[in-house]
Amino acid sequence: MxxxxxxxxxxxxxxxxxxxxxxxxxxxxxxxxxxxxxxxxxxxxxxxxxxxxxxxxxxxxxxxxxxxxxxxxxxxxxxxxxxxxxxxxxxxxxxxxxxxxxxxxxxxxxxxxxxxxxxxxxxxxMHMICHNYRFSPAVQFAKKLISENRLGKIYHMRATFIQDWLMDPEFPLVWRLQQNASGSGTLGDLGSHILDLARFLVGEFEEVIGMTETFIKRRPLGGMGAMLQPERSQTKEYGDVTVDDAAAFLARFENGAMGNFEVSRFARGNRAGNRFEINGENGSIRWDMENLNNLQVYLEEDEPGLQGFRTINCTEMEHPYASAYWGAGHILGYEHTFIHLLDEFVRAFETKNNPSPDFEDGVKNQAVLEAVERSIETRTWSNFTDILQSI
Amino acid sequence: MxxxxxxxxxxxxxxxxxxxxxxxxxxxxxxxxxxxxxxxxxxxxxxxxxxxxxxxxxxxxxxxxxxxxxxxxxxxxxxxxxxxxxxxxxxxxxxxxxxxxxxxxxxxxxxxxxxxxxxxxxxxxMHMICHNYRFSPAVQFAKKLISENRLGKIYHMRATFIQDWLMDPEFPLVWRLQQNASGSGTLGDLGSHILDLARFLVGEFEEVIGMTETFIKRRPLGGMGAMLQPERSQTKEYGDVTVDDAAAFLARFENGAMGNFEVSRFARGNRAGNRFEINGENGSIRWDMENLNNLQVYLEEDEPGLQGFRTINCTEMEHPYASAYWGAGHILGYEHTFIHLLDEFVRAFETKNNPSPDFEDGVKNQAVLEAVERSIETRTWSNFTDILQSI
Amino acid sequence: MxxxxxxxxxxxxxxxxxxxxxxxxxxxxxxxxxxxxxxxxxxxxxxxxxxxxxxxxxxxxxxxxxxxxxxxxxxxxxxxxxxxxxxxxxxxxxxxxxxxxxxxxxxxxxxxxxxxxxxxxxxxxMHMICHNYRFSPAVQFAKKLISENRLGKIYHMRATFIQDWLMDPEFPLVWRLQQNASGSGTLGDLGSHILDLARFLVGEFEEVIGMTETFIKRRPLGGMGAMLQPERSQTKEYGDVTVDDAAAFLARFENGAMGNFEVSRFARGNRAGNRFEINGENGSIRWDMENLNNLQVYLEEDEPGLQGFRTINCTEMEHPYASAYWGAGHILGYEHTFIHLLDEFVRAFETKNNPSPDFEDGVKNQAVLEAVERSIETRTWSNFTDILQSI
Amino acid sequence: MxxxxxxxxxxxxxxxxxxxxxxxxxxxxxxxxxxxxxxxxxxxxxxxxxxxxxxxxxxxxxxxxxxxxxxxxxxxxxxxxxxxxxxxxxxxxxxxxxxxxxxxxxxxxxxxxxxxxxxxxxxxxMHMICHNYRFSPAVQFAKKLISENRLGKIYHMRATFIQDWLMDPEFPLVWRLQQNASGSGTLGDLGSHILDLARFLVGEFEEVIGMTETFIKRRPLGGMGAMLQPERSQTKEYGDVTVDDAAAFLARFENGAMGNFEVSRFARGNRAGNRFEINGENGSIRWDMENLNNLQVYLEEDEPGLQGFRTINCTEMEHPYASAYWGAGHILGYEHTFIHLLDEFVRAFETKNNPSPDFEDGVKNQAVLEAVERSIETRTWSNFTDILQSI
CATH class of the missing domain: 3.40.50.720 (NAD(P)-binding Rossmann-like Domain)
Structure with a gap:
């Protein structure tokens, strides 16, 4: 047994x-x-x-x-x-x-x-933090391409995680909109996801500068049920929204790459617009959570005239995790990112190496978030290492 | 309990x-x-x-x-x-x-x-046949739109199920390539899927005419493992491929719609090209299994100048099955079509109504396939009802 | 001078x-x-x-x-x-x-x-027939790839030219809807275009079988102005539509490829749905007139795991005609297909070789159309060479 | 006459x-x-x-x-x-x-x-500045939608103009890479284009903060021919690149919207990645120069369950300029943006109103560019009005 x-x-x-x-x-x-x-x-x-x-x-x-x-x-x-x-x-x-x-x-x-x-x-x-999007097969495949230096030196990452579930001014003041319960708004909730993808795929941050906005500043009291469905208050009392509705920040990575990040809950039509593009010396990749099995890949080594982004449905034998499933073209869903995260977790016990991402990643992720917050307060660039070591 | x-x-x-x-x-x-x-x-x-x-x-x-x-x-x-x-x-x-x-x-x-x-x-x-693609949320949503007459009278359905796993001439003669074990080739295997979608979404067939091809006529003996991976024979003995590699057929539906169907295992780059477009008086829909959460919908009622196919990620509260899952933009995978099929199966026992699709659907599906085969033998159109009642 | x-x-x-x-x-x-x-x-x-x-x-x-x-x-x-x-x-x-x-x-x-x-x-x-779509840079590039055997043996072509401008039952009985003026309906008007692309890219037809439908059988008298805008009759007199509203046909090419063709003026949401996919032994291509600068190309020689359709915007130096224009990513429009057609025409005078496509292409194109019509009358397959030589 | x-x-x-x-x-x-x-x-x-x-x-x-x-x-x-x-x-x-x-x-x-x-x-x-992209039919249509308040209050604009023609380190030091001839690098060349789209579609800037990078700092001397094709120097002398290879900046608009802009010549696979998304209270739009006829439009007023981005090929009678051309689905090219710009120019003489955009737009555009430059020097936010009035 x-x-x-x-x-x-x-x-x-x-x-x-x-x-x-x-x-x-x-x-x-x-x-x-x-x-x-x-x-x-x-x-x-x-x-x-x-x-x-x-x-x-x-x-x-x-x-x-x-x-x-x-x-x-x-x-x-x-x-x-x-x-x-x-x-x-x-x-x-x-x-x-x-x-x-x-x-x-x-x-x-x-x-x-x-x-x-x-x-x-x-x-x-053992300790692990649940950045599940790393474990999309297409993102793991992206990591593999980058690790094998298929993209060469990285010049750019631009990423968004934009949603639109909060745009109704009558949407209630759920815990996610309260600073004391959630820590921050989109920056912490959505930003931490794309920061993790950035650290996973590009590397450590050097400095950042950002901005935030709270478009709707007071909301009716009330809770939130499953699937981000509001449970509206009957009393029509209002409270202050104490977190941001949207945030954006620019970054320099340690390896010289430029980063551009944006998160929002006010981007109509974007339900789960968790997307990135990474441009390297020899190639580029694009990913979008709403079709999370696909990775768009451009390779400069392709013959001139035949260059273009390839749409790769990462469900083939050569792709991460695919051999566990159903065959080429038979896609996986959001929930599989958690299955793969647990696969990493269990393997950590088997190999007696701590899983990745772990609490140290959580700390560094938090340091980037605080650097962004610091940059907003000071209206100038904030250095990651300074923030990380400041406490 | x-x-x-x-x-x-x-x-x-x-x-x-x-x-x-x-x-x-x-x-x-x-x-x-x-x-x-x-x-x-x-x-x-x-x-x-x-x-x-x-x-x-x-x-x-x-x-x-x-x-x-x-x-x-x-x-x-x-x-x-x-x-x-x-x-x-x-x-x-x-x-x-x-x-x-x-x-x-x-x-x-x-x-x-x-x-x-x-x-x-x-x-x-109770009896049920496992046409699982009916149970993709996007296909169920398509059914709902058609049932509510949102597309109006249906004029056209064109559908493919095209793959490319069989193109290597050294791929072995697996049971799917043998008439006595599989009944037919792409026509039965892939054709039965898109026929079911046609019967589900458009209605009953009236007459058909088709063609088939076997592009590679002899193959090495050997078996097939999981995920359509070949287990190659060591002996290099060859046998006759007795089923088709590709098939296409035209159809008239009882309601006057035109149908156009094509299946193939020789369509490079198409891993699971199970796709359809349906054109009605008032709108059109498009679906593709490789991004099976999306339904493309065109509605003629849209304001002129603002008409166009909408890309709908069928993961919202208003979409079939979505309330059981993760939220808008959080997609489902291939395996969920079977979960939903079993949901239909269990509800049949609860309501004491036979589930759908059932063996009668299987019989009608088979009658269309045989009508296509008859049309190939006779090189002329074959009538669905005649075939259905002939045996 | x-x-x-x-x-x-x-x-x-x-x-x-x-x-x-x-x-x-x-x-x-x-x-x-x-x-x-x-x-x-x-x-x-x-x-x-x-x-x-x-x-x-x-x-x-x-x-x-x-x-x-x-x-x-x-x-x-x-x-x-x-x-x-x-x-x-x-x-x-x-x-x-x-x-x-x-x-x-x-x-x-x-x-x-x-x-x-x-x-x-x-x-x-000198004689030339104006099949302008051949002269889209992406189609010329497709021809080049096929000529250089990049796709290998061709197994499939499936093509549509589907529109929706005729769906209003009150759209008048313009000359295009009258057999004596237009020869045929969608089959001649739209079918001749995709047949030309088929003959250009795949080769000569061997046999065909088809079907047509006239969904709206009587229409008010009246004319048609520019851009397919109807000039409606005031008198409300009606006449018979004597051509088809839609047609579909299957084909075998001389080289063994299967063909699948469909044209319609009753395909909601498709303004100019002139599209094809060609599948060969070693690769596939896809084209769509509504984004006519793009060619989708799949090459089997790509590394496993990195295979996928590439979106190629055919505006680079390596692409046909591009050096005459604006630079990569700067697209051309529909009208440029005619400019390139005249380029072919003038070069014919310079080289004293008849241009292509010429009246012989027109004859062969017409022979395919008549073979399809014959197949509809006889409800059985019709042979291209027989038709071509019959008159 | x-x-x-x-x-x-x-x-x-x-x-x-x-x-x-x-x-x-x-x-x-x-x-x-x-x-x-x-x-x-x-x-x-x-x-x-x-x-x-x-x-x-x-x-x-x-x-x-x-x-x-x-x-x-x-x-x-x-x-x-x-x-x-x-x-x-x-x-x-x-x-x-x-x-x-x-x-x-x-x-x-x-x-x-x-x-x-x-x-x-x-x-x-009369005076006019040639920001031609305004005159793409899809962008004009976007302007119309915004002017009619179809998107409601604007919350976000994110735009890029990213290219990859400069990535070869041996590409010569053409005039565009020299500060004294070109004023600035990507920021002036590409940034001015997307700034103009921002001012046209969203409104005036309030403050900005940016960053730039020069990834390749020395290049061989030489010129540039047509279509951005390098004429390489034979002498192998090198000179300093005095402009940026890439730039990014965040912005606040006067109306409260957030802006996010990025330009680069080091974004592999992006030939002319001039793209934007605008999110408003009631809808969103997306545009991409490489398919410049298309506007993606999301309207919140759409029925729940039927919401999604529509792909609108802006070639219909209801779209700007379309009546001058070929019909729905028959696309226009890059060059048509200049034809429409001249149409605006001539109409200015007819109506005796200065055309738009004019030199005042040029000044304001330049003021934004200088505000970005100032923000880079000072590493803090720079105010548009301050800059505009400073000289």
Whole structure:
């Protein structure tokens, strides 16, 4: 029988569901010497948590995350709660000797993130941050091309993550729109995703300068249900939006590349406009989450007259993960990015090397975000290393 | 506790894997009063079958499908074996009072298909045929638009299912290339898929005329593994290819629409070119399996000057199945078509109405295929109703 | 001073305008030893013809084409009148020793076309038929790739020319909808275009089978102005539509390739859906008139994993005609196809080789059309060579 | 007879050719009460200038632009020379009472541009700057949609003009790469184009912050021929590149919109990547010069479930300029943007209102460019109005 690692997950909303599905699907598609057992979830509302455990396939549940951490039958803590709770849970888990996998962004501030990193390092537990888009087969294939130097020296990355679900002025003031719960707005939520892709594919940042806007400054109180559907308040009370609706920033990378990044929840028609283009000396690539199986590739080595961006549906035997699935042209969905993320996580236990991206990536990601924020306050460029080392 | 229906599946190759995954995923995404239990699979090789049962998540296995049918703990027989075995298994299952779900095409000939339909009707069991592409959200949304008469009278459907995995002349003579095992070549394999979409979206056929070609007439002996990867023979013996490599046919539908259909395994660069365009009085739609979440929609009611095909990523609350998943712009993959097919299957038991598509659809599908074959033999148009009633 | 060839053009509507623009633009973009002089045009209405001459840049005009042919200062007759007048004008021109360039289709029937070919051959004049789409840079580039055997043996061509300007049942009964004036409907008008592309790119036809439909069988009387805009009748009298609204046909080429062709004026959302895909042993290409600068190219020789259709904007130095224009990414329009057609025409005089496509191409094109018509009458396949030689 | 305005053009390279073609084509497509006569061109090399006059269709030539300005038979001076010569020629022309049309950017510096504006205003001559991309039918249609408030309040514009013709390190040090001749690199050359689109479609800038890079800092001496083809030096001497290879900047518009702009000559695979997306409260639009007839339009008013970007081929009767051309789906090319620019120019004389864009637009465009440069020097945001009024 395989070695088992038993997971306890704190939270069960959209990301909890995506993780649960991935735990369930992982062994069907990938062979590992270790199996992950969906042992327990935590939620504050007992009835809802019990129902979630049943529906999402977990063996038991708790209503207090501290109880979960005390349990001997839990090896791994998976944190999918709002951002303001990550630090406390992660550090407590590490102290209890549990491995930690945590949703992005790592926490609200660089300082918190660093404390989390220190904890997991001190207690020598495995740690991973859930930047799932890295694990799209097309993005992994992009990484492979870049690692093999197929694009040559990188000159440019331009990336967006633009959405439009927040444009209705009557959309309620959900936790994501409150600084104290979410840390930041689009910059932290969406920006952290494309920053991770940038660090994964291009390299470390050197300096940044950015801007943000809050287009709608007051909103009715109310919550948010599944699929970003608003639960509207009946009372028509209003509160201040304390995070940005959109952000943009320019960057220099350590390797000399220029970066251009933009995130927004006010870009009509863009549901999940997570897209990038990278231009190198010898080639370019383009990717778009809404057709996430495709990578557009341009290679300068192609014969003149026959040069052009190729549309590659990354579902062939030569592409990452493809041999686990259905055959060329048979596409994968969003949820598979989480399955592949867990594949990386399990392999880390098998090889005893920490998975990637880990909390150090989370710290660096947070440092870029804080550098952008600093640049906005000071209206001038902000240096990544200075910020990283400042705390 | 929910009512359980216990499934026994005959076969476990690529389609068996797709079905297994769907059984496993169905309860995670959809709520039903009835649950399907993956009780047993059948394969001839005991070791491989045992391994498949473990890997694909089945409780037990048999090495003889007759044994499976004799078992009292099996309510449903799922047939995913080569086409030449469908008839015998399905009829035996029906006689034993088992419900039957069967991969497409229903069988090798119209005659066989009719006997299968007669059996399931006589023994009053549920029956379904696995035309999974109907269950792409974008195709279901297309169906909804057509049903609501958004396109008006239909004038045209043109569809292809074109691939390129067979173009290497040294690709071996796998069972799909042998008339006695597969019934026909691209016409049955790929043609049956697009015929089903045509019948689903446009209506019944009136008459057809077609052509076929076998571009490579002899091939080395050998088998085919997963993902259409060849297992090449060492002996370099050759055999005759007895099925078509490509087929095309024109059609008139009962409602007056014109149809144009083409299938091929010799269309370079097309891995899974399952695509259609339908033109109606008031609008048109386009779909492509390689980006199966998207539906292109043109509506004549749009303001002049602002008319154009819209690219709709069918992942929004208003789209079929979307509320079960991840949110707008978060796409689904090929495997979800099978999950939705099983959703239809389970709802049939809940509502006590036979699911759709069923064996009658399989018979009509087969009648179109035979009408095309007849038209090729006689070099003239062949009437669907005549063929359907001829046997 | 350059040698001059003086052109007399019969007709001045949309095609007359396209030709006039091309005569005017040719010397600006291309250097030739011979210059074409826009000497005279012919129209029946004197005032309108005088105005057209002025507006389109012709030195003089006539109201009787016979007068034009009698004029000694005319070397070339350019025929852009309705199809039923082509034969008489072309033969008279040839008899008078004038070179002839004629809009497509060559005439109403194969018999007429053959008489036209006989005349231009007997009188040893240059002759050309205006299949302008051949002269899109992307199509010329496609021809080059095929000629250099980059695609290998051709297995498939599928092509459409689908439009939607005729779908309003109140659109009047213009000459294009009357058999006696236009010869046929979409089959002759649009089909002749894609047949020419097929013969240019794939080769000669062997046999065909087709179908046609007239979806709207009676229409109000009235004319058609520029840009296919109807001039509606006030009287509300109706007449019979005597041509097809849509046609489709399958084909075998002499070289074994399969052909699939469809034309329609009832395909909503398709304004000028002149598109083809050609699949060969080693590669495939796709083209669409609505983005006519682009050629999609797939090459099997590409590295596995990096295979995909490339989008090539055919405006680079390596592409046909590009050196005459503006630089990479600076696209050309529809009108340039006529400029390039005249470039071919003038080079024919310089090299004293008849241009291509010529009246023999017109005859063969007509023979395919008649073979399709025969196949519709007889409901069975019709042989191209039999038809070609039958008259 | 129509009133004639006689044009003298200074310069005859690529832009001179584009202008010449437009003068030639304008009366063919558009009716005006005034006609523009291509009277004389100027070049320094007599033989080449004479040849250009013949080839490009001008009646005479001069080898000194001052001579041209002295000529009584010239009403309009068209300036298509390198940027460092614009000021002197334009002011002299205005002083001589000639109307002036000038290629972009207006000059090397804001100061020069202001002097040019002062001159044309003082001498009360018509003045226009050649931002041709405004005159793409799709961009004009975008303007119409925005003017009619179809997009509502504008939140975002992101635009690029990215190319790849300069990536070869051995590409010579042409005038465009020398600060003293070109004023700036990509920022002035490409940036001025997208800034003009931004000012045309979104409004005036408030503040900007930018960055530039010169990736290749020394290049061999040599010139540049037509179509950006290098004429390489034989001597292998190298010189310093004194302009930027790429630039990016963020912006706030006066109306509160966010802007994101990037230009580069180091973006592999992008030949003429002049593209933008604008997001408004009620809709979004996308445009790409490489398919310049298409506008992608998203309208929030569309029915939920049927929302998506529409691909609109702006060649229909309802679209700008379309009635002058060939019909729906029959696309226009790059050169037509200049024809439409001249249409605006001539209509200005007819209506006695200065054309748009004019030298004031040139000044404001230059002020944005200088604000970006200032922001780079100071590493902080730079205010548009401050810069504009500073000189």
């Amino acid at each position: 395989k070695k088992q690692l038993r997971v306890g997950m704190v939270g069960y909303k959209m990301m909890g569901r995506a993780h649960s599905n991935a735990y369930r699907a992982l062994p069907f598609f990938f062979d590992h010497d270790i199996s992950l057992v969906t042992e327990a979830i935590v939620g504050r509302d007992e009835a809802k948590t019990a129902e979630a455990a049943r529906k999402l396939g977990w063996n038991s549940y708790e209503t207090d995350w501290r109880k979960l951490i005390e349990r001997d039958d839990i090896d791994i803590i998976d944190i999918v709660t709002p951002n303001d709770t990550h630090e406390e849970i992660a550090i407590a888990a590490a102290e209890a000797g549990k491995h930690v996998i945590c949703e992005k962004p790592l926490s609200l501030t660089l300082q918190q993130s660093k404390r989390m990193l220190t904890a997991v390092e001190n207690y020598e537990v | 929910k009512k359980q229906l216990r499934v026994g599946m005959v076969g476990y190759k690529m389609m068996g894997r797709a079905h297994s995954n769907a059984y496993r995923a169905l309860p995670f995404f959809f709520d039903h009063d009835i649950s399907l239990v993956t009780e047993a699979i059948v394969g001839r090789d005991e070791a491989k079958t045992a391994e498949a049962a473990r890997k694909l998540g089945w409780n037990s296995y048999e090495t003889d499908w007759r044994k499976l049918i004799e078992r009292d703990d099996i309510d449903i027989i799922d047939i995913v074996t080569p086409n030449d075995t469908h008839e015998e298994i399905a009829i035996a299952a029906a006689e034993a009072g088992k419900h039957v779900i069967c991969e497409k095409p229903l069988s090798l000939t119209l005659q066989q298909s009719k006997r299968m339909l007669t059996a399931v009707e006589n023994y009053e069991v | 350059k040698k001059q060839l003086r052109v007399g053009m019969v007709g001045y509507k949309m095609m007359g305008r396209a030709h006039s623009n091309a005569y005017r633009a040719l010397p600006f973009f291309f250097d030739h030893d011979i210059s074409l002089v826009t000497e005279a045009i012919v129209g029946r209405d004197e005032a309108k013809t005088a105005e057209a001459a002025r507006k389109l840049g012709w030195n003089s005009y006539e109201t009787d084409w016979r007068k034009l042919i009698e004029r000694d200062d005319i070397d070339i007759i350019d025929i852009v009148t309705p199809n039923d007048t082509h034969e008489e004008i072309a033969i008279a021109a040839a008899e008078a020793g004038k070179h002839v360039i004629c809009e497509k289709p060559l005439s109403l029937t194969l018999q007429q076309s053959k008489r036209m070919l006989t005349a231009v051959e007997n009188y040893e004049v | 129509k009133k004639q305005l006689r044009v003298g053009m200074v310069g005859y390279k690529m832009m001179g050719r584009a202008h010449s073609n437009a003068y030639r084509a304008l009366p063919f497509f558009f009716d005006h009460d005034i006609s523009l006569v291509t009277e004389a061109i100027v070049g320094r090399d007599e033989a080449k200038t004479a040849e250009a006059a013949r080839k490009l269709g001008w009646n005479s030539y001069e080898t000194d632009w001052r001579k041209l300005i002295e000529r009584d038979d010239i009403d309009i001076i068209d300036i298509v020379t390198p940027n460092d010569t614009h000021e002197e020629i334009a002011i002299a022309a205005a002083e001589a009472g000639k109307h002036v049309i000038c290629e972009k950017p207006l000059s090397l510096t804001l100061q020069q541009s202001k002097r040019m504006l002062t001159a044309v205003e003082n001498y009360e001559v």
